Amino acid sequence: MSNVRSVFTSKGAIAVYALLVGLALGGGAVVWVGGPYFVGTPTRPSSHAQSAGAGERDMESDSATGMDTRSDGGGLATGLATYDTDADGYVYQGGMHPDIVRDEPGPCPICGMDLTRTPVGGQEAGTVEISPVTMQNIGVRTATVSVESLERSVRTTGRFQASERRMTAVAPKVGGWVETLHVGYEGARVQAGDPLFELYSPQLVATQEEYLAALRTADRVGADERAQRLVDAARRRLDYWDIAAEQIERLRETRTPMRTMTVTAPASGTVTTKQITEGEKFSPGQTLLHITGLNPLWLMVDVYEQDLSWVDVGSRAQVELPYDPGRTVTGRVDYIYDEVDDDTRTVRARIAVPNPDRTMKPGMYATVRLTGGTTEPTPLVPESAIVSSGTREIVVTALGDGRFRPVPVQTGLSANGRTQVLHGLEGAERVVTSAQFLIDSEARLSGALAAMGDSTTSSGGGGHQH
DSSP: HHHHHHSSSSHHHHHHHHHHHHHHSSSSSEESSSSSSEEEEEOOHHHHHHOOSOOOOTTTTTEEEEEEEESSSSOOOOOGGGEEEETTSSSOOOOTTTEEEEEHHHTTTTTTOOOOEEETTTOOEEEEEHHHHHHHTTTOOOOOOOEEOOEEEEEEEEEEOOGGGGEEEEOOOEEEEEEEEEOOOOTTTEEEEEEEEEEEOHHHHHHHHHHHHHHHHHHHSSHHHHHHHHHHHHHHHHHHTTTOOHHHHHHHHHHHOOSSEEOSSSSSSEEEEEEETOEEEETTTOOOOOEEOOOOOOEEEEEEEEGGGGOTTEEEEEOOTSSSTOOOEEEEHHEEEEEEEEOEEEEEEEEEEOOOOOOOOOOEEEEEEEOOOOOOOOOEGGGGEEOSSOEEEEEEEEEEEEEEEEEEEEEEETTTTTTEEEEEESSEEEEEEESSSHHHHHHHHHHHHHHHHHHHHTTTTOOOOO
16 A cells, blocks of 8 residues: 555656546656656657757657757757757666656666666667666676787696607627626616727727738838828728727737727716627627716607697796605707697697706606797787687677677687787777676677667557566
């Protein structure tokens, strides 16, 4: 009963009475409840009524469509401009009932919804206007578009392995027997020039004899060119068999052939493969030992396809060692392999990591953060601002005064929660980062309703009734 009584309080009673009279007469009525409101389908008023101004205009033909025809031929405002009494360029119109127009904010007298602030020229195509209360209810948040370079760090894992450039095979060019083996186990560390084993070879002994005979001949005949050529040929054969220069010099001084000659380490490193034992015979060219240098090591990391654009030769690498917490080793990517692994869809990248104290071992794992180069400065938006339908991408720009407009964009790379916008934005715009799906849907609906505006108006529809 209290609700019924409130309807017939001063303004409420006048509003209901005017509505009933207007409907009974088949015309319209002006409701002055904080008005002016216009309800119904009025007839075109006289010129005198137009001069009087405010509320009695034919809204079915112009205000409902949101058109602003500033002059009707007599220099008088028509359409929504008629109701813009304070000349600020805006009126307030019912969303469900566009024939309800006033110049001040307030509720719709039919459905109770807040009137929407509307330019007297009508909303620009694709533009949506939302009241502050609605913006707060749906949680609209915005951010400013910045123009910056984009940089990204790629986090991955890697596995240490020996550098293939530091691997050396010991394969004598002359066959024979291992008389004495100085390196008896894998893992032994050697320096370049250290003895590896004593080699007995009948062919090597014969070549020593030839060299000594050439020396004796040269001594006997003096500075004879032919004799010197024989000496040089015998010495060169020993050189070709990788006999150390010190041993050849000792042979020249002692003039006595050696039963065995020492094979020395061609490089420093660790003996990683041992395929000979003491006393064993081997053939020319047979690999007996592998010596591998462990400084630096190679760290092989896996980079996913979508991260390849951020990694290049020269990219910085920070290596974290799980077995040594708190220690970080730095390096750079020195090679990216050309093939993609079919199972993991990753590409291998190689990082050279210094290992002077040999604390890092081949086979160990490490966590790696790769930092590539920066991009050219472009507009950047939060990733949450992008609305993607699968075939297009848009952002919703905030125009101010509660107005929003969806803008198609072309996006680029994404990193650290931000995305490049290659086309569509210039920078300094404000974009919506939350509730943009609702705004985009409203913009589509508004466009559809605008396209239907002429047909619904001409059919005489009075809108949704509550």
